[in-house]
Amino acid sequence: MKERDSYRERVGEHRIPRGIVAEATARTMFTLTRHPPAPELAEFVDYHWVLRWDLRGRPAHEQRVLPNLAVHVTFFPGASGVYGPARDVFSHRLEGRVQGLGVRFRPGCFRAFLGAPVSDIAGRAVPLTAVFGPAATAAAESVRTAAVDAQMVGAIDNLLIAKQAELTPAARQAAEAVESIARDPGITRVAQLCADTGLTTRSVQRLFAEHVGCPPKWAIRIYRLNDAAQRIAAEADPDYAGLAVRLGYSDQSHFIRDFRAVTGQSPAEYARSARAHTERVPDNDRT
Template identity: 70%
Template sequence: MKRIRSIPRGIVDEHVARKKFTLARYAPAPALTEFVDYHWVLHWDLDGFHDQHVLPNIAVHVTFFFPGACGVYGPGHTLFTHRLEGRAHGLGVRFRPGCFRPFLGAPVRTLADRSVALEAVFGREGTAAAESVRNASGDQEMIAAVDNLLIAKHSALPPAARTVAAAVETIAGDPEITRVDQLATSAGLSARALQRLFAEHVGCTPKWAIRIYRLNDAARNLADAGSPDFADLAARLGYSDQSHFTRDFRAVTGSSPGEFARSARRAVPAQHERS
């Protein structure tokens, strides 16, 4: 089974995180590639505890952790923090933004900034899959159990979901997209129609989706730059002034651009190990 990068962007203070847990990303079964970006598998064994912070994102995640949390987590607007303690393992599924509604059977906006029990979406089959993950002897057995659950539950991706998923990929792939009107033009839709699609299938506004991706771009730039020019970075990300960029960046990451850059530079050796 194909394995993807060991430590993804989005984890705050990677240099600390790498000492607290192991994380691997795996591709889903071929039948699920239209719906799922990847599976992520965590293992940790700690004497005490570790509070791990993760940047907010617009994807739906379904998690199977023992002991810990099994559930469905919607797109968020704030820094996510999870306490790791003791010895545990588990698997999470990151769905492509815009592609979870066929599983949910309701607008994804109903999941925004909240989570629901696994059984609320997947019923008894979800409980059975969770038990299979709990008893699995390795990563591949966990992944197979979850893939089987999702394959049994999925239906065709509707055209509207394809449209909005493509719009999200446009945001992700084109750093020049900093405004909703640019995205609407690219998608061939009115701004109002685009907003309706995002609420239904992504669970957030297109403005927030753009902001999250651009701020993640900022985090990547700050991590890679030797001596970042904050004013220039703010301008390239579509901000009219540096102070607005700083406020948004702090709200999403929990630190100022300068603090984030200093912390990221301490992680440079760990990042080089991934290449």
């Protein structure tokens, strides 16, 4: 129980970019439930996420998710794999009736499972069996046929535990560096992260390439711009100049360039898209 409490405290104390685009519409298309991992995996895994949708007799839905730093291991028909830290907006077509599970690993904590620098899989996916062997096929089938969430979570916990991964001191250092960014929105420069961690710029860069899978500058940008996207989607009349200042940008044009690089849209385009989706959702579905 202590380990589960630790999980809740850790997940609750810092920002975790989730980046579901047009959340109001998304809530009418699928259900998403998050579950803590087994105690043996608490150092490695932020949470399991279980997704279900039933769009039989309805149009297919294209769901977009903003990039984040986590490695996700997914078990879905047609979309199973080990997905490295994303560099672009991820889009997936939802149709028919499907259930599946994904594992969100703590940034910095997947190298022990991969056996190689996480930068090797950045921006791409590799087959489950390439990392977890033939047992991954049976685990995916268990997820597909599970009657309840606990059966899915148990099957995947067992698959991960069987790897007997160990978190190295360097991996812990990488995870702590990312959590420094997550805890403190005031970290907007790599130099500030170096001061917080006590590491040189070159050491931080090597650590992130090996264990996180992206440069530290990109990691900081992901957190800042996920924050921006949430605020833009939630506000009726976003103040882009004020938002740029709050996020530590020296000028609005720099903020707009970075926002477009992460989301594929300008802040104004993103706001219009979010409003358009919200206006199409019935009032009783807005929760």
